[in-house]
Amino acid sequence: MRRSLEVSALIVVLGATASAQFDNRWVDYQNTPSRLAAAATAVSSFSDEVDFDWADLDADGWVDLVVVRKQPFSTAGKRPNMLFMNEYGVLRDRTAQYAASSTVALDQGFLTPTNDRDVEIVDVNGDGWLDVVTATTYSDNDPKHIGHPRVYRNLGRDISGNWLGLRHEDARIPQLLTSGGAPGQPSFCSVASGDVNDDGHPDLYFGDYDRASQWDYNDRLLINDGNGFFTDETFTRMTPSMTDASFRMATEIVDLTMDGIGDLLADQQGLVQACYKSTTPGMFTIREEPYTGAAYHVSTGDMNNDGRPDLLISDDASDRVRYNLSTDAFGRAVFGSALTFQFLSGGDDGFGGTNLVADLDGDGWRDALITDVDVDISGCSRRLHIYHNPGGTPGDQIQLVEERQQSGSGGWLGVPGMLDADLEGAYDVAVFDINNDGFNDIVSGRCAGTFVWMNVTELGSQAGDRSTSFGGRVTIRR
Secondary structure (H helix, E strand, O other): OOOOOOOOOOOOOOHHHHHOOOOOOOOOEEEOHHHEEOOHHHOOEOOEEEEEEEEOOOOOOOOEEEEEEEOOOOOOOEEOOEEEEEOOOOEEEOHHHHOOEEOOOOOOHHHOOEOEEEEEEEOOOOOOOOEEEEEEOOOOOOOHHHHOOEEEEEOOEOOOOOEOOEEEOHHHOOOOEOOOOOEOOOOEEEEEEEOOOOOOOOEEEEEEOOOOOOOOOOOEEEEEOOOOOEEEOHHHHOOHHHHOOOOOOOEEEEOOOOOOOOEEEEEEOEEEEEEEEOOOOOOEEEEEEEEEEEEEEEEEEOOOOOOOOEEEEEEOOOOEEEOEEEEOOOOOEEEOOOEOOEEOOOOOOOOOOOEEEEOOOOOOOOEEEEOOOOOOOOOOOOEOEEEEOOOOOOOOOOOOEEOEOOOOOOOOEOOOOOOHHHHEOEEEEEEEOOOOOOOOEEEEEEOOEEEEEEEOOOOOOOOOOOOEEOOOOEEOOO
16 A cells, blocks of 8 residues: 655755754653553553544543554454543543443443544534544444444533533434445544534544445545534535545644635545635635655644644655645645654654654644554554754744754653653554643553653743644644
8 A cells, every 4th residue: 555755855944953962851751650540551552553532521621531442453353442531630541431321222332342543532513512533444244333433422511510421422423325325334544523614513524445345435524514413425525536545544624725714634645635625615626735755644733833734744764844835826735845854863764653743842832743653564663753843933944853862772762751662663642731730741552552651841831732723623632
């Protein structure tokens, strides 16, 4: 499913990085097992792949963590999901208490094993409570409620103020049909949420594997009726070339052009595609490729503080950043050169996985994290890369740097506190403030287990990354 990349010449534009040096303690992290009230290998392991999303589900002022799980790599192996509630700075497994309900007889919500590859937290029905949506894959011979995406509605609080948890409600996702009209099970890699038709309600964009089977669905765009029930309107709103996916590891609904309405962004077998409307919101007629190479995952975040969402790209060769500079006369985003990262020693170690834009040191400039486990190809021998954003003038095309203690082995890598062994084999990372001290902490889901790293930097009262609106969606994760 992969293509090789011919590396192009790159432009490095920020002179400040030329003065970078070893042992720049720009932030400090400490491994803190007591913050996760579960065995590390009970969450992720060599036989349990994970993907994270996080938000304050019970509205108590503490950010909670949703973990979807499956057998690693491209398999049909199912796992139960997990709900960790943040109880005064400790993540506790409350799956059985708060996420074991379903409208389907005998189904146990999160506790029912499913083959989930991705998860999105979003308020689907506009009641002010955040819900959970999962993207399921390889479930060919299972019933619809197992193999289709699942919506877990947030039940809010009872009259006594007790949170009632999440309930799987099967009717919110329709039976999906192949292009030939046959019912079956899709094989999705990713899910994103955002308002594409400017009606004020979040829609769902699913990315597909492009399987060689009778149940090849391609991408799907599901439109929200305003009450959190969805209709498949893919074929009336997108062109065939837009939906013809191949291992679509990442999808986003994000306002790339700053017109207040969501555009569609996705990776596509080595490239990144962006889909824009021409005149009518939600009707996508313009497709472009803002990146061609060997892209595997893409996410967005404003990394140069100009108010526009930029692209962070995991590539099979060298990972990249492309800055969103403006909007052209055709209503497309204009991106700068594809910049690689600066390494004080060593370099990019090949295939990457999911990635994330987040401010780790609370300086107002968002940094980058790129995991290493390729969920299509086995192996946990590479490592998570964490890149520091040194800042600059808003609008600059900044080159991020991988800080490290020393040129040889044995020192910290990426962030002070983490050694090479602490970074190896990462499926996904979550970045949020666990203990409400104003600084972002890290949950790392690795082949060796899931670990909590607390931010112990003392930088006064500066706050870390918070939810950022780009019009098309309110980003919970980034």
